[in-house]
């Protein structure tokens with residue numbers, strides 16, 4: 747893992763955007779893995795700025811999102827499809843048909859998970875997957891558990907995850923209880939991973955992610971097994987190469 751620490755979130759956002767843009771510039775038909783939540787918003791804004799300056803095109807780019815709430819209408823402003831449209835896709839020249847988000851309203855979510863995985867594997871490897879992290883170490887919506895799933899699957903959101911996401915809704919009752927998420931296998935299959943961690947309150951989970959044991963209780967700790975992970979953070983955490 748390569749760890750870059752920033753004092754300034756604006757600089758972090760620019761570097762994050764540049765890393766994703768460098769993939770698109772060298773490979774115009776790149777496949778990008780996208781994340782939602784508050785963490786990547788500033789990076790998406792920087793990408794839009796660069797696009798508006800005419801410095802990059804997304805016409806051939808394909809994207810796969812990590813996850814989607816179950817049972818929330820896609821037109822709901824907090825659905826992850828709406829999030830991606832309003833924060834990124836509506837502002838760049840990406841083709842709508844090349845942007846994939848799991849369908850959290852499918853009648854059969856297990857079947858939808860299988861369909862989504864097939865699509866990912868048909869299109870090829872994700873060139874760069876951007877990831878945020880939950881306070882409990884979740885990536886995508888892979889919550890801490892006795893075992894983790896490899897494929898796209900339905901999850902029951904942990905109370906702490908619903909609590910953390912309630913800021914986007916009018917009340918906790920409106921926060922969906924379930925979601926569909928890419929599994930750990932699909933995430934770790936990406937050629938490279940950009941983990942973005944913002945806010946001092948995530949320092950402890952970042953430390954456990956980078957330096958703790960690899961455990962299903964901290965899904966992000968599995969990133970230690972991936973050969974190409976870049977971490978961008980404003981947390982005061984160091985990467986310890988040796989364990990005492």
Ligand SMILES: O=P(O)(O)OC[C@H]1O[C@](O)(CO)[C@@H](O)[C@@H]1O
Pocket residue numbers: 781782783784785786812813877878879880881885886887
């Ligand atoms: O970036 P936030 O809003 O802190 O969310 C943390 C994580 O939870 C999720 O919203 C769940 O997928 C991720 O997208 C995000 O990385």
